Amino acid sequence: MTTFVLFITVLLACAVEAVEALTIVLAAGTSRNWGSAWQGTVAALLALAATVAVLGPAVGRIPLDALRLVVGALLLVFGLQWLRKAIMRGSGYKALHDETQAYAEEVAAASSAEVGGRGRVRDWYAFTLSFKGVFLEGLEVAFIVVTFGNNQHNVPVAVLGALVAVAVVVIAGLAVRAPLARVPENTMKFAVGAMLTSFGLFWAAEGAGADWPGSDAALLAIVPAVALLALGCTSALRRTRNTTGGGAPAPTEGSLT
Template identity: 70%
Template sequence: MNAVALFVAVFLACTVEAVEATTIVLAAGTARDWRSALNGVVAGLVVLAGVVLALGPAVSHIPIGALRLFVGGLLLVFGLQWLRKAILRASGYKDLHDEALIYQRELQAAQAAPREHRAGIADWYAFTLSFKGVVLEGLEVAFIVLTFGSNQHNVPLASVAALSAVVVVAGAGFAARAPLARVPENTMKFAVGTMLTGFGTFWGAEGAGAGWPGSDAALLWLVPAIAALALGIVAVLRRTRAAQAAAPLTNRVEAVR
């Protein structure tokens, strides 16, 4: 994987997480108290920095074969999970991810919660909501940076890609003071899920001792092949869903006859 591919893969994956975290922080700040919400963001970033500083050196000391096997397995877990949800959403078996609706739910919950002053924080609910959102979504960002960066021996570039995604998404969200509902998150999750599954398969097999024809160039056909398979599953599920929807109508017509 060259530097451009590494940057794009990490940037896209981290954009998805940044959208979700930004939505939570916007709801906390808009409905409650911006200062408390931003304090929660800062506290969450401090925790994430500690996690990266603690795990980064440890990951870099793992032998490359064992690292690729471990990273490949984890990427497959994340990638297949994202890809499964994207397939179900694309085929109509699961509701599409609606960032505007999620924002409204978070906003209503924040408005209904009682205000509490604690530990020098004016609004403890806004603080904890932002803190949890940043930490939970940020842990996935940290995982993506460490796994992709360590495996390619370029953690700094992976970190720059992740930081760029966070800055772009957060800047757009706070400038508009609204959820990033126009970001095609479902499409992005499909693409990112495909990429993570492809990289996980590639690195996991390499870590287990297998060789790929063309080395890294195998990713050029492996990732598209996974995407084609996923799209084929979507097509089959759509036809199945359409047939299931038409069945009750057919049964009613037969009953009338």
Template identity: 65%
Template sequence: MTGTGGALFAAVFLACAVEAVEAVTIVLAAGTARRAWRSAGYGVAAGLAVLAVITAALGPAVTAIPIGVLRLVVGGLLLVFGLQWMRKAVLRASGHKDLHDEDAIFARELDAARGAESASRGMVEDWYAFTLSFKGVLLEGLEVVFIVLTFGANAHDVPLAALAAVIAVVLVVAVGIAIKAPLSRVPENTMKFVVAVMLTTFGIFWGAEGADTHWPGNDAALLVIAPVVALYALALVAVLRRHAPKPAAAPALQTVEH
């Protein structure tokens, strides 16, 4: 695997792992709260079936776009997404935004699922568990499909991007099934910071190439762009951390005289 191939694999793997963690958390909440694992499983299967149809329709369309136009459009989109992820990652790392907490998300999903009314439709015994799992898999899965197709098509290596996505998803799902709990031990905030850097890096690289810019060293320029983007993000964290809101002080204990 070349250096560029390694960067592609790492970027797709991390980005898809993040999406898989969020999807697994939703499905686990649906199955745990409703005690309807079969209905949740039907929802997962339905979501995957829809994703398969969408992928089959979008795959040939994406690869048929001229590479220059594809890189310009996808580079711009990746840059927008990367900067959005970067903004959130910098705010979290600097203390201006709460860290992403899968335990808290799992708890919220559990409360919502437990409070929902139970209803059955056809072979689905618990429609709420079905729809919650379906939506989670479909929405997070669409992001995985977008990542694979755009990264793979731009790098002329869709199979490698697909392999990275499959490994990431299978690994996260296996861990989720094994522990049946939110994957709170996964360093998701760190992963999102790294993914933000890589999305921004590829966005800059491919967007410029799509605009007929030639990078010195061609693909080797990625090895320079990525550290520069990372250092810039870390500098922002250091600056913003100085002005981070201080946590509220705990109330002082008062002595009660008897």
């Protein structure tokens, strides 16, 4: 069951990053030049492969307790940030993330940029926009795969989760050539935030020398406990907002509960 939790956590986290990267590439290709957008994407993937080839083995040489303590703390930071945003969106205090709007903003920015190429790249702006989006989001995917895989001693499962996530998002995105607006990204971010926070708590405590009852099986209790606490906070904030009438208008779609 722990293997399944690892797979789902990596899959969901990587899917969120893949959606954001694909939105940028589609905006660059649609509004500027598809050839340059693909060149930027390929260049970013090659740069990512080189980065992982250098840093991946180095991470594996770090003592396990130190790795779990550091990674656990980082996951807590990232997880709590995602969870906070998801709670604020679910309660109505923050607007829901709209991938269609993000796509439109990227297209508008790309359309207004200067036209020009360098060397074999016909449109430098499309190239750099795609490169930046794929490389930065890809770094987060690589971080998730390397740290989760090494901590759980199951890199193949982490890699499989990432590959499935990226493949599904890319195939769906290219099939419609539009942002994946129907993907419940806010709900996914809520689930990922809960999982990252749970793994962060688990690994940070282990790295500090604590022993969890049931070892890895403790995650089966930690994950739902964190999710239920977050849902409780969402519900309480929503009731407060409805009572006071404060904040932005409540969203009509994509709520977390």
